Amino acid sequence: MTAHDPSVPRTGVAVWLTGPVCLLAALAAAYFVLQGPGNLFGYVIGGLIVLALGWALISVFLPAKPDKQCPACGAESVGRLDPHTTRGLVCAECGWQDAEASSFYLAEEEGPLEPMILKGRDARGRGTR
Numbered sequence: 001m002t003a004h005d006p007s008v009p010r011t012g013v014a015v016w017l018t019g020p021v022c023l024l025a026a027l028a029a030a031y032f033v034l035q036g037p038g039n040l041f042g043y044v045i046g047g048l049i050v051l052a053l054g055w056a057l058i059s060v061f062l063p064a065k066p067d068k069q070c071p072a073c074g075a076e077s078v079g080r081l082d083p084h085t086t087r088g089l090v091c092a093e094c095g096w097q098d099a100e101a102s103s104f105y106l107a108e109e110e111g112p113l114e115p116m117i118l119k120g121r122d123a124r125g126r127g128t129r
């Protein structure tokens, strides 16, 4: 997923569903307040538990993958700018760079992150005496 330009309005079905979903949430809250806990409370708590379990299962079986598509040229050639940090992206095709973008998923895919994190701590003065 590429970064969204805040100056461009979002479009799509999800944007149009925001209003109705918020209205339904307000109506459900009003119903809950006016009718008392009753069965609705159990259904809501059960739904939240199912949602949390579903989210955990999705996260386990479909882990996040890094987006390697370049926002400038569209090629699948984005890599890490600096192999020693989890910051910065660079495109091997067109040379596009973003020094502030997170390259955490790319770094995670390449290997263990602990040496990089420990090195960053040492650089900031933590973990040393």
Ligand SMILES: [Zn+2]
Pocket (backbone or CB within 6 Å): 070, 071, 072, 073, 074, 075, 091, 092, 093, 094, 095, 096
């Ligand atoms: Zn590019």
